[in-house]
Structures are given as structure tokens and as C-alpha cells.
Amino acid sequence: MKKLKILSMCVFLAFSFSASFMASAHHAVQAQFAVDEFKALTGVMTKVELINPHPYFYLDVDEGDGQVVNWAIESVALNALRRAGLLKELVVDHEYTVEYNPARNGKPLGLMVAITLPSGTRLLMRGQDPSL
Numbered sequence: 195m196k197k198l199k200i201l202s203m204c205v206f207l208a209f210s211f212s213a214s215f216m217a218s219a220h221h222a223v224q225a226q227f228a229v230d231e232f233k234a235l236t237g238v239m240t241k242v243e244l245i246n247p248h249p250y251f252y253l254d255v256d257e258g259d260g261q262v263v264n265w266a267i268e269s270v271a272l273n274a275l276r277r278a279g280l281l282k283e284l285v286v287d288h289e290y291t292v293e294y295n296p297a298r299n300g301k302p303l304g305l306m307v308a309i310t311l312p313s314g315t316r317l318l319m320r321g322q323d324p325s326l
Contacts, residue, residue, distance in 0.1 A: 236289060
């Protein structure tokens with residue numbers, strides 16, 4: 195009986211710690227991104243990371259002075275990309291235009307609001323409420 199109580203307590207603690215870890219892993223986008231600012235950039239896709247909770251796209255963007263900067267764009271959830279049919283449309287070495295909220299720290303990082311595919315199709319991925 196004592197072993198059962200100890201085992202039950204261990205299982206309870208394991209679930210408690212894993213749940214709190216998962217909850218803290220998701221960040222408040224308002225803390226990292228200027229959600230009241232909207233910018234756009236056009237670049238060539240260099241990498242796609244289809245990871246949870248938010249996939250990342252990497253674009254080489256010509257800053258106009260001949261300098262190319264690799265931008266990281268945080269996307270909406272993987273499931274939302276899948277529902278929009280976007281997963282098949284993301285191809286490395288193709289050019290995309292991304293509308294985004296810029297990072298507050300000035301780094302080449304953005305939170306995707308919309309994406310325009312090489313075909314010219316524009317997909318709105320996030321509304322005015324960045325928590326969606």
C-alpha cells in the first residue's frame with residue numbers, strides 16, 4: 195500500500211511538472227513583438243522549420259545596399275498552416291513577401307501576419323489579435 199502511494203505521488207508530480215513546463219514554454223507575443231507595428235519584406239526562402247508550437251521560416255532579404263540579411267519569421271501554429279494548405283506551398287529557393295510584426299529588440303525577427311506566395315496569392319494568417 196505504501197508503494198502504491200509513493201508511485202501515485204510520483205506520477206502526480208511528473209504530470210504537474212510537465213504541465214507547468216508546457217504552459218511556460220508558450221510566450222506572450224506582445225512581449226517579444228511590436229504587435230501594433232506592421233511591416234513587410236520580400237526575400238528568398240532559405241529554410242522552413244515545421245516545429246511546434248510555432249514554425250519558423252527563414253528568408254534572405256536584400257536590404258538595398260547589397261547586404262543580404264537572413265530573417266526569421268515566426269508563423270502561426272503548425273495546424274493552422276496545414277488547414278490553410280500552406281505546407282505544400284512553402285518551397286526553399288522561392289521568393290515570398292511576408293507582412294509581419296517586428297521584434298522589439300531590433301533583431302531580424304518577425305511575427306507573421308500574412309504571406310504572399312510566388313503565385314501572387316496573399317494569405318492572411320493572423321488578425322489584429324496576435325494571440326490567435
